[in-house]
Amino acid sequence: xxxxxxxxxxxxxxxxxxxxxxxxxxxxxxxxxxxxxxxxxxxxxxxxxxxxxxxxxxxxxxxxxxxxxxxxxxxxxxxxxxxxxxxxxxxxxxxxxxxxxxxxxxxxxxxxx
Amino acid sequence: xxxxxxxxxxxxxxxxxxxxxxxxxxxxxxxxxxxxxxxxxxxxxxxxxxxxxxxxxxxxxxxxxxxxxxxxxxxxxxxxxxxxxxxxxxxxxxxxxxxxxxxxxxxxx
Numbered sequence: 001x002x003x004x005x006x007x008x009x010x011x012x013x014x015x016x017x018x019x020x021x022x023x024x025x026x027x028x029x030x031x032x033x034x035x036x037x038x039x040x041x042x043x044x045x046x047x048x049x050x051x052x053x054x055x056x057x058x059x060x061x062x063x064x065x066x067x068x069x070x071x072x073x074x075x076x077x078x079x080x081x082x083x084x085x086x087x088x089x090x091x092x093x094x095x096x097x098x099x100x101x102x103x104x105x106x107x108x109x110x111x112x113x
Numbered sequence: 114x115x116x117x118x119x120x121x122x123x124x125x126x127x128x129x130x131x132x133x134x135x136x137x138x139x140x141x142x143x144x145x146x147x148x149x150x151x152x153x154x155x156x157x158x159x160x161x162x163x164x165x166x167x168x169x170x171x172x173x174x175x176x177x178x179x180x181x182x183x184x185x186x187x188x189x190x191x192x193x194x195x196x197x198x199x200x201x202x203x204x205x206x207x208x209x210x211x212x213x214x215x216x217x218x219x220x221x222x
Binding site: 033035041042043044045048055056058091093098099101102103104105106107 | 143144146154155156157158161200202204205206207208209210211212213214215
């Protein structure tokens with residue numbers, strides 16, 4: 001049973017480009033969470049999704065950021081017109097139900113140059 | 114909203130015992146998790162408490178007092194490999210785990 005898979009592991013984008021981060025949850029998990037982590041800081045919640053639905057996006061910036069978890073395929077976190085401040089590690093986690101233990105992927109390290 | 118506090122840094126020596134505290138203020142409490150995160154790696158699950166009391170799992174134990182909004186993670190027989198960040202996270206109904214900023218533990222010989 002493969003764990004949570006994120007790709008790419010490292011992503012470099014120039015300012016103004018788009019970044020697409022992918023997350024495939026563990027088999028049988030229908031709850032997906034995205035977090036952002038800056039160096040020396042904790043995990044900051046961004047968005048919580050269930051298949052085809054956004055449950056809570058209170059942690060996600062209103063502009064440039066969007067997330068989806070389609071019926072088929074991975075969850076996607078999309079950042080449009082990236083700026084240097086978007087540089088961070090983005091972690092995806094999944095769980096089989098709400099409030100259960102969340103399993104984390106290895107993260108995508110986004111660098112904006 | 115939620116407020117989760119834990120110390121920023123702690124140091125200890127090999128073989129010792131260390132206690133990492135976490136206090137929280139939240140509504141709709143559904144449980145408290147502890148995760149370990151080594152530098153540059155993904156967080157990994159350590160423990161889960163939903164009822165008051167102590168949960169023991171090998172060298173690691175976790176305690177919860179819901180009335181006080183307080184938890185601690187106890188690490189015994191410390192090893193160098195225990196040097197990592199320890200993240201306290203609170204579960205609330207209807208949303209994702211909310212994490213504290215983490216406690217960086219440095220274990221020296």
